[in-house]
Amino acid sequence: MPRDDRPERSERGGYRRYYAPKRKFCRFCQRNVRGIDYKAVEILRKYIPDRGKITPRRITGTCAFHQRKLSLAVKRARLMALLPYVED
Numbered sequence: 001m002p003r004d005d006r007p008e009r010s011e012r013g014g015y016r017r018y019y020a021p022k023r024k025f026c027r028f029c030q031r032n033v034r035g036i037d038y039k040a041v042e043i044l045r046k047y048i049p050d051r052g053k054i055t056p057r058r059i060t061g062t063c064a065f066h067q068r069k070l071s072l073a074v075k076r077a078r079l080m081a082l083l084p085y086v087e088d
Helices: 041-045 064-079
Strands: none
Touching: 041 064
8 A cells, every 4th residue: 555655656656756847047137238129130049949939938947028128129120130030
């Protein structure tokens, strides 16, 4: 009969452990950045994966204020042909 104080066993036979997710933070807030320039292509490329989409807040940890500035800068850079719309 299983004891109630033990964690449940997983399919692979081991015990499941809960690890708290690593705290995400806004890199722009840490560096005290107010605006994001569309000409800073090296910075913008970090927020665009292989498929060419803009990475969401929940993945990058960017705050709402800077995520809006970031998406606007990416769209402007795409319009000026500094960034591609899609990758090959």
